[in-house]
Amino acid sequence: DTEVTQTPKHLVMGMTNKKSLKCEQHMGHRAMYWYKQKAKKPPELMFVYSYEKLSINESVPSRFSPECPNSSLLNLHLHALQPEDSALYLCASSQDGYGTGETQYFGPGTRLLVL
Amino acid sequence: GEDVEQSLFLSVREGDSSVINCTYTDSSSTYLYWYKQEPGAGLQLLTYIFSNMDMKQDQRLTVLLNKKDKHLSLRIADTQTGDSAIYFCAESGANSGYALNFGKGTSLLVTP
Numbered sequence: 001d002t003e004v005t006q007t008p009k010h011l012v013m014g015m016t017n018k019k020s021l022k023c024e025q026h027m028g029h030r031a032m033y034w035y036k037q038k039a040k041k042p043p044e045l046m047f048v049y050s051y052e053k054l055s056i057n058e059s060v061p062s063r064f065s066p067e068c069p070n071s072s073l074l075n076l077h078l079h080a081l082q083p084e085d086s087a088l089y090l091c092a093s094s095q096d097g098y099g100t101g102e103t104q105y106f107g108p109g110t111r112l113l114v115l
Numbered sequence: 116g117e118d119v120e121q122s123l124f125l126s127v128r129e130g131d132s133s134v135i136n137c138t139y140t141d142s143s144s145t146y147l148y149w150y151k152q153e154p155g156a157g158l159q160l161l162t163y164i165f166s167n168m169d170m171k172q173d174q175r176l177t178v179l180l181n182k183k184d185k186h187l188s189l190r191i192a193d194t195q196t197g198d199s200a201i202y203f204c205a206e207s208g209a210n211s212g213y214a215l216n217f218g219k220g221t222s223l224l225v226t227p
Contacts, residue, residue, distance in 0.1 A: 006157075042203055042217035043158065056214070090157055101146050101213040106158040 003027070004107035006091050012113045013081065021076040021110045023091030031055075032074040033092040033104060034066060043090055049074060050098035081114045088112075119218035121204050126224045133191040135221045137204030140185060144208040147180060148215070149189045152201045161189070161202075191223075199225045 004025045013019050023032065031050045035043035048056035049068040063085075065077040074091060088109045094102035118140045127133045139147070145166050150158040164171045164178045164187075171178045177190040187206075191198055204218040 004157075040220075042205075042219055043215075045214055048214075056212075088157075092158075099213050101207055103146070103148070103160060103163055104215060105160060106150070108157040111155070 004091055004093055004105055006089075006107040006110050008110055009108070010111050010113075012115065013078065014115055015081060015083070017081075018077070018079045020078065021089055021091075021112075023074040023076075023107055024072055025093045025105075025107075026072055027093065027095070027105075028071075029093035029095050029105075030071065031094045031096065031098040031102070032068065033094075034074065034076050035090040035092065035106075037088040037090055037109070039087075047076075048098045055098045078112075081112075083114050086112055086114045119204055119206055119216055121202075121218035121221045123219065124222050124224070126226065127194050129194060129196055129225055129227050131194055133189075133194045133198070133223060133225075135189045135191075135202050135204075135223065137187040137189075137218055138185055139187065139204075139206045139216075139218075141206055141208050141210050141216065142185075143210040144185070144206040145213075146207045147178075147187050148203075148205040148207075149176075149178065150203040150205060152203065152220070154200075158203065166208075194223075194225050196225045196227065199223055 034046040037043040047066040067075040090109045091107040092104040096102045148163040149161040175192045201220040207213045
């Protein structure tokens with residue numbers, strides 16, 4: 001089983017809203033990732049959690065706030081987003097901690113539209 | 116940063132073989148991946164190859180790696196309309212801290 005689930009599938013929010021994206025995996029993977037993907041572009045890495053600790057923050061604006069409550073869950077809290085933040089947000093996980101080259105398995109993504 | 120290059124578009128007839136090519140520059144690349152993305156969906160891992168291998172076959176998929184030329188290819192035999200998607204080549208290696216470095220993706224169109 002290599003399933004990563006993400007909720008919601010679609011989200012529309014205003015620029016003053018606060019919302020959260022959720023990602024879950026039950027494969028015992030120890031690294032979890034958030035990516036942002038714009039249309040017809042490859043995914044861009046945002047954050048990496050390894051063993052529930054934030055390992056990588058790719059200079060993402062503070063209006064995006066990740067959280068890893070436990071080894072199976074990864075959240076992305078959104079506040080005061082801009083229309084240019086509209087994108088597909090992908091979560092991924094890999095078996096061992098970050099930096100080991102383990103294969104990353106992706107979820108189906110949350111399509112976000114900021115009005 | 117290191118580059119991963121792919122042609123942007125490929126069109127084949129149903130039943131033919133498709134070959135998607137990828138080149139990369141990172142000499143420390145250890146793992147090379149092919150991901151498939153259908154419209155509106157996430158990335159599906161198709162296959163991967165370690166840099167000490169030169170070929171891997173998995174049903175209709177054949178991956179060839181020429182490490183000397185830093186060239187990776189994905190061959191899909193008997194291509195079906197359901198294979199129409201964007202295919203991303205990605206590499207990871209020590210130089211990038213094993214982060215995934217993606218190409219821009221090849222859009223494969225399979226026509227009946």
